[in-house]
Amino acid sequence: MTALELESVSRQFVTPDGGSYRALDNVSLAIPAGAFVAIVGPSGCGKSTLLNIAAGLVAPSSGSVRVDGNALSGLNRRATYMFQQDALLPWKNVRENVALGLILAGVAAADANARASEWLARVGLSAFAAHYPSQLSGGMRKRVTMAQNWILDRGMLLMDEPFSALDVHTRQRMETELLTLWESADDRGPERAALRGDTNIVARPFQGRDRAHRKTVIFVTHDLEEAIALADEVVVLSAGPASHVVARHAVALERPRDLFELRTSPAFIDLYRLLWAVLRDEVIKSQRDA
C-alpha cells in the first residue's frame, strides 16, 4: 500500500522583492507504507518544502498529494513531524510535553500522564519527567521529542534534519535509538491490536518482521551517510531552484543495522560511492549559484 503519493507537485514562493521562486518542480514520489525513505539534496533544494507539503503545512502550487490513498486537504492527521529546531514547549515539563498530543486529543490527564511515563521509560528519561526542556542536553531534548511524536502512534513520521544540531557521537546514538524504536514497532503490533480489542492478531503466532506495523518514515537530511545508514531507500533531489527528483536508490543493507560498524562495511561504501556521484554534481551546482 502507498502511504504517501506526490503527483507532479510544484511549489512557488513569492520573494520579498515581489518575484517568484520555484522551490519544487514537478516532483512525483510514491512511498510505500512502512518504508523508511531518506530524502537528500544540497542545502536550499526544497527538501523541507517537500516535507511541509507532505505534512499539509504548505499547500502545493500545483499537483496533488494523497495520504493512504485519500487526497490531502489541510494538515496531515496521519503524520507527526520532527522539526530541525527544538519544538518542545519550554513552559511545559518533560512529561507534559510528551503527553501533549494525547491531551490535545482529549485523553484524560491521568491516563495521558501514565502513558507519557511509559514512553519516558522507553527513551530512558524517567528521572527527568519533571525537568523543563531548558534543563536538558540537546540529545535528551531529541529523545523527548521522539517520545512526544511516537506516543500518538500515527502511521507516518516526517523528520526534517532532526539530528543535525547534535555533535557526531550523540547523533549516532540518536540514530540508533530511532532505528530501534522503528524496528521494535514489529513487536508492538500485536500488543497494540490487543489494546484495540482485536484478539485475532494476538492469537496469530510469530508476527515476524511485518512491515505493515512499522511507521512510514520520511527523513530529510543533507548528509548522505546518515541517509544510507538509516533508510530503505534514498531519494536524491536536485539543487534549487526548481528541485526535482534526480535519483532513487534502494538500500539493501540488512536490518537490524549496527550503525557503529555499518559505515565501514564494503556494501555501505559501494552504495555511498554510487549515490555520491549523483549528489556531488548537485552540490557543486548549488555552490556555484550561491
Added chain:
Amino acid sequence: MKSSRASATHSGAVLAWQIAVGALAIAAWQTLVTLGVLDAFFVSRPSDIARRLSTWVASGTLWGHLATTLEESLLGLTVGAALGISLGFGFARSPMVARVFDPYIKMLNAVPRVVLAPLFLLWFGLGIWSKVALAVTLVFFVMFFNTYQGVRDADKVLIDNVRMLGASERQLVRHVLVPSALTWIFSSLQTSLGFAMVGAVVGEYLGATRGLGYVIAQAEGTFDTTGVFAGMTVLGVVVVIVSAGVSRLERWLLRWKA
C-alpha cells in the same frame, strides 16, 4: 549546589556593598549640611528626615496614606493589565484591526499623562478613581505592547509542532500563544508596577485628600523640605520591597527558563 552557594556568598557581598553605599551617601549628606556647605532649608538633613518618619509611624498617619497609594496602584495595575492584555491579544489575532488602530494607539501613548490628570480629576473626582485612571493609562500601554509582541513573536516552529500534534485553534491559543505572551507580560511586571505607582502618586500630587503624593504636595506647599524627603523615602522603600516581591513571583512563574 556548589554554584548556588557561590552565588549566595556573592549576593551577600553585593548586599553588604549596597548598604555601605547607602550609608556613605547619607553620612556625606548629613556632614555637608552640618558643616554648612549645604543649606538644611533646601535639602533638609537625614537626621531630621528620620525623626519625621518616626513621628509619622508613631502617630499612625503614615499607614493611611500608604494604604491609599498602594490601593490605587494595585487597582491601576489590575485594570490596566486586564485591558492591555485583552486588547493586545485581540489586536495580535486580527491584523486588520491592528493596522486600522495603529496610529491611534501611538497617538494616545504619546500624550503626556500629567496633561490628563486634571481631566481625570474633573471626570472622576478627588477620590481614588482619578488616580487609578492615571495609573491605568500608564500600565495599559506597557501591557498592551508586550502582549501584542508576545503573541506575534510566538515561535513559528512551536505553533507548527503543536498543530501537527493535533491542536485546534483554541488549543493553540491555550497551549502556545497565551504562555508565549505571558513570558513577555511577566517580564514587564516590574515596569508596570513602577508605572502604576507613578500614576497614583502623580495623581495624588495634583489633587487629592489622601496618599503619599498628597503628603509630599502638602509639605512642598509649606516649604517643608523634610516632609518632602520623608515622603520620597517612604516611596523609595516601598518600591524596593514590592519589586523584590515581584522578582520572586517572576522567578517562580518563569521557572522553566534556564
